[in-house]
Each structure stands twice: as structure tokens, then as C-alpha cells.
Amino acid sequence: MVSVFSSLRPPMAGVVAVVLAALLSACMGGRTALFEDEAKPEWKEGALELPPLPFEKDLIPxxxxxxxxxxxxxxxxxxxxxxxxxxxxxxxxxxxxGAENLSYEGMRCETAERKLYAIGRGKSEWVLPRAAEWQRISDNSLNRQYAVLAKEFFCPPGAVLPTRDEILGLLRSAAPVR
Incomplete structure (x- = not known):
């Protein structure tokens, strides 16, 4: 059997190969895998709405x-x-x-990141931080609270994201007795 490329001059064989690769890529629609998800729309963060400052009775340990x-x-x-x-x-x-640090934060399960939105000044007001950037959640001893919240309550690995009521139920059922 004679190859298509053997009858062409060497420079022409390269051109044919490039054209065939381009046509094949166009037929695949730019996908690189059989079950690749459709392109996701660009993510946009919602507007910030600060909550009221907490009451002791609403705090879940x-x-x-x-x-x-x-x-x-x-x-x-x-x-x-x-x-x-x-x-x-x-x-x-x-x-x-007895010293307290109060913060209003966000956690993005899709990217395993967290963001500080506001800091509580005493028990009277929220203050916006100077820098509010998304930071990777890491399971280290200094900031382990974020890893615990992510893994055990907000973003359980391998599970569908829980609803607000499910998260509250998980927090309450795991809460130590005060």
C-alpha cells in the first residue's frame, strides 16, 4: 500500500499533514476529551452585603x-x-x-479559597479590610479552622454542596456542649 505522503514532495507532505490536523481539530469542536464539560461561563462574585453583628445565642461552636x-x-x-x-x-x-476576633468571610468550594470581607470592631460595627483577596485554604495549625469548615461542613469532598439548612444541621450536631 502506498501512503498519500510518499507520492508528495517532502515540503508538500508537511503542508498536507498540517491541513489534515486542522480539519480534524475543527471536526472535534476544540474538545480534547470525549466527556469534557461545556465551557463554564466566566465566574462573577456577587455584591457584598454585610450581616448584622452576631448575638451570643446564634453562635454555633x-x-x-x-x-x-x-x-x-x-x-x-x-x-x-x-x-x-x-x-x-x-x-x-x-x-x-477572652479576647475576640470577629470576621465576616466567604469560602468558595470550587477553588478551595477563602476571603475576608469585614472585621468586627468591638461589638458595634463592621470595618472593611485594606486587602480583600482570595486566599488558598490550607490545613495547617495556624488557620485550621478554615480547613475544618470546608471539609466537614461547607464543602464536603466528593459530595454535592449542602444547603444552608444542611450546613446548620451539621454544625449543630457536631457542636460540643458549651
């Missing part, structure tokens, strides 16, 4: 680590699942000595 000296709480009233795929929540970190 969650366990971070037996080594953690601080206590961690999510304000159940502030928990929101946005149309943009972000889980927004108020986080309270209470140190053993």
Missing part, C-alpha cells in the same frame, strides 16, 4: 483541634449560600483569655 487554645464559632444567622457559589459566614474566634 465547632471543634478545630484538641491542641487549639481558642474557641471557634459560626454565627448561624449570618450563614448564606450565594448564587455565585460562595458560602458567606461570620466567624468568631475567642481566645482562652
Amino acid at each position: 465547632f471543634h478545630v483541634s484538641s491542641n487549639a487554645s481558642a474557641a471557634f464559632y459560626v454565627d448561624g444567622r449570618s450563614l448564606r449560600l450565594g448564587d455565585d457559589g460562595i458560602v458567606r459566614f461570620t466567624l468568631l474566634v475567642r481566645a482562652a483569655g
Whole structure:
């Protein structure tokens, strides 16, 4: 059997090969895999709406680590699942000595990132941070609370994203007795 390319001069064989590759690519519609998903629309973050400051009765404790000296709480009233795929929540970190850090944050399960939206000043107001960039969630001892929230409550691996009520149920059922 004689190849199509053997009867052509060497420079012409290269041109034919390029044309055939281009035609084949056009027939495939630019896909590189048989079951490749359709192109996703460009992601756009929703507008920021700050929640009311939390009341003690609405704080749900969650366990971070037996080594953690601080206590961690999510304000159940502030928990929101946005149309943009972000889980927004108020986080309270209470140190053993009583000092508190209050923040309003977002977690994007699709990219395993978090973002600080606002910081609580005392118990009276929210203040916007100087820098509000998305940061990768890492499971380290310094910021383990984010990994716990992501893996155990907001973005369980291999599962469909839970609803707001399901997240609240998970938090409440896992909450240690105060």
C-alpha cells in the first residue's frame, strides 16, 4: 500500500499533514476529551452585603483541634449560600483569655479559597479590610479552622454542596456542649 505522503514532495507532505490536523481539530469542536464539560461561563462574585453583628445565642461552636487554645464559632444567622457559589459566614474566634476576633468571610468550594470581607470592631460595627483577596485554604495549625469548615461542613469532598439548612444541621450536631 502506498501512503498519500510518499507520492508528495517532502515540503508538500508537511503542508498536507498540517491541513489534515486542522480539519480534524475543527471536526472535534476544540474538545480534547470525549466527556469534557461545556465551557463554564466566566465566574462573577456577587455584591457584598454585610450581616448584622452576631448575638451570643446564634453562635454555633465547632471543634478545630484538641491542641487549639481558642474557641471557634459560626454565627448561624449570618450563614448564606450565594448564587455565585460562595458560602458567606461570620466567624468568631475567642481566645482562652477572652479576647475576640470577629470576621465576616466567604469560602468558595470550587477553588478551595477563602476571603475576608469585614472585621468586627468591638461589638458595634463592621470595618472593611485594606486587602480583600482570595486566599488558598490550607490545613495547617495556624488557620485550621478554615480547613475544618470546608471539609466537614461547607464543602464536603466528593459530595454535592449542602444547603444552608444542611450546613446548620451539621454544625449543630457536631457542636460540643458549651
